[in-house]
Amino acid sequence: MEGLTVDASPLDDRIALVTGATRGAGRTIARELAAAGAHVYCTGRSTRAHASDYDREETIEETAALITDAGGTATAIAVDHRDHEQVESLIERIESEQGRLDILVNDIGGEAYVDFDVPLWSFDWERGMKLFETGFMTHLITSHAALGLLSRTTGGLVVEVTDGTREYNAHQYRSTVFLDLTKTAVDRLAFTEGHDLEARGGTAVSVTPGWLRSEMMLDAFGVTEETWRTAAEANRGRADAVPPYDFVISETPMLLARGIAALAADPQRALWNTRSTSSFELAEHYGLYDVDGSRPDAWSFIAALGSSSADEVEVSDFR
Known part of the structure; x- marks a missing residue:
């Protein structure tokens, strides 16, 4: 498969769930995990039958087809991850079909609802809450439903994709209160999940791309x-x-995707538990590059x- 980052298939027999796999980073992460051998469940709201309010042409079926056409294994399932019942049904289906979940990548961002440089008192409340619910609550809801299944098997990995490293965000105001809270909350979620998973041999990490x-x-x-x-x-x-x-x-989404696939395949990935990292740091650690050969x-x-x-x-x- 194009973009394969390893010589073999280190994720053979692994089951992965990538939320927000419709386009961008989510789509590319799903493709890279599949390239390394994982069976990837690709979820999102945009389907051939019904576009989301993003009103984009990309669909989860297209993502799954890109994977299967390249020889990988993928299942596309329409899910609104703001709806706990839909997410619970998704996890029940994965448990029924696979009996396990090894990798969860929460990649839903909500950036379409950002109005930059608008103070809190002027920000439209419904739009702000849509950003928070899409960019953070989807992560919390999905992890709440999925981590019971993921934690049954030693070595599970949760990747919370956010915007900005913990160090960078600690000293920077991210333009608007709703965006700032959403992205820093995602990082904190990974930190707390890592503490819960550690006793079960699991790992949780927050990862940010650069300017995607x-x-x-x-x-x-x-x-x-x-x-x-x-x-x-x-x-x-x-x-x-x-x-x-x-x-x-x-950078293209490939730099982030290659880093996450390498992390998932790393037997020592627990060393990253509770940490905040970036596509650059993962690329540097695992010797990876973007599609143009840069880092x-x-x-x-x-x-x-x-x-x-x-x-x-x-x-x-x-x-």
Whole structure:
């Protein structure tokens, strides 16, 4: 399969659930876990029969087809992870069909509901709660339903995908209260889950990509995989430009996916328990690269830009 990161199939006989597998990081993570041999359950709201309110063309069936067409094993199931009953039914089905769950990747983000730089008192309440419920409560609901099954087998892994490392978020305000609380809560969830799972031989970790060059982000900035770099570089030193200059450090979802697949295959993955890490740190640790052969250190680059003049910071030093 394209993007295979290992020589063998280290996740043979593993059962994985990837939420938000419709597009972006979730889709790519599902494909990489399948490439390493796992049977992947791909869940999300966007199906061929019914699009979610994201109103995107990607579907969970398409994700599963990409996996099976490449020789992997996948099952697509429509689930709204804000609905506890739907999630419980999903876990019951996985238990009935497989008898186990080894890997849970909670990747639902809710970014479509973000209004940046809006103070709490001006933020639309319903929209803010939709962001919190989609970006955090889906993680909590899914873990609540799934961890009983996952913890039955020693060595289970939970990956909570968030935005920003614990260190970075501790000193940065993430633009709006709803976004800030959502993303820091996801990281804290991984920390607490790790404590619960440790006695059962399980591992929980929060992982953040850098500036993710997903389909939605490319579309939002009006660029493509062929034009994004030139467009971002042209905006160096220009405030409020689209895309912003920072986008020069962006990465494809593959860097994150390769890191998570390597972590899942690592016999020593328990050393990561309760930690916050990044696609860059995982790539550095496991010797991985993005599709263009680079290893972007986005969070260090963004921090450097924030403390220096953009003219003094070279992206080549961070890729």
